[in-house]
Amino acid sequence: MKIFTTLAMAAALGATAFSAAAQEVKTLRVGSWLPPHHLIVSGILEPWAAAIENETGGSLKFEIMTSSLGPPPAQFDLLLDQAFDVGYGVSGHNAGRFTMTQVMDLPFMSPDPWAGSAASWLTYQKFGAEYGEHDGAHVVGLFTHSNPNINMAKGRIETLADLEGKTIRVGGNVTGRMMSELGASPVQLPPTEAQTAMSRGVADGITFPSESIDFFGITPVISSITRIPGGLYTDTFWVAFNQDSWDAxxxxxxxxxxxxxxxAIAMLSGFAWTNGDTYGEEKLNAQGVEFITLPEADVAAAREKLKPLETDWLAQASERGYDGDAILQYARDMVENYRSDKSVNVVK
Structure with a gap:
């Protein structure tokens, strides 16, 4: 009887220990510099984290931070310094640091967020380890945003010539150079100041996807929007683990x-940005905003005017010992494979 009781107690204690081990949860902090309702957080990071948590039966959890530990350009260094386990950021926020991944930032590289995101990841998967731009981190995803438009508070952009003399708010130096090459005068302002700037005449328009126009409350001052087929520019975002956190x-x-x-992250991005733009355009249409499409001849002219940006990127890649031509061609091939407007119906 004593033996049975002892064995029973041992078994019970063993079961308790096993249960505790089985329920042990590992929580990873995700650094975030955007509000929780932003598309990147709610439409990409949260579904991604939820899928992994479900896959691991809840043993791996992600805590997405609700306040930023630093500005957007500091996110990669914060990740390397182990301020959090997982982070995300914009490659272009660190000029010259992520040359290879910024191949998708070149003019007319990303015709839609599906193709741009897929191509950015596949190009990184092929060349990223060789060039080591993200040493100290383990990259698990890259994606791009949707096509930006030229959103005007004053005036209409029907042709490239209409950009002459217009002041356009831009988010960074690369987009600013594009606007300069196309004849506009760029002004760099935070998106939170864009509506006030256009209301006061500091800027005539802004380059942004429709989703972002709505998110930053700019819709009320917009009167016309010019779409540029082929995607004028994009930003490339990274998602990565600190290497030590990954190894653990x-x-x-x-x-x-x-x-x-x-x-999977690339496809989540395609869904999120497409749905976000649809929602944003519903708000713009409800306000009676006019949508214009830049004529084909002007798109061709814009491509030609912006060729120097590609030349400069190739020179920078060469300086860093990269095979820029191979990276660029592979990225373009992947874009063609994954573009959402590709015809799949065979007519006999």
């Missing part, structure tokens, strides 16, 4: 992350 995961946990990362 079990083989099963890493497999779960990889299953729902890479192309």
């Amino acid at each position: 995961l079990s083989d099963g946990e890493r497999a779960a992350v990889e299953k729902h990362s890479g192309m």
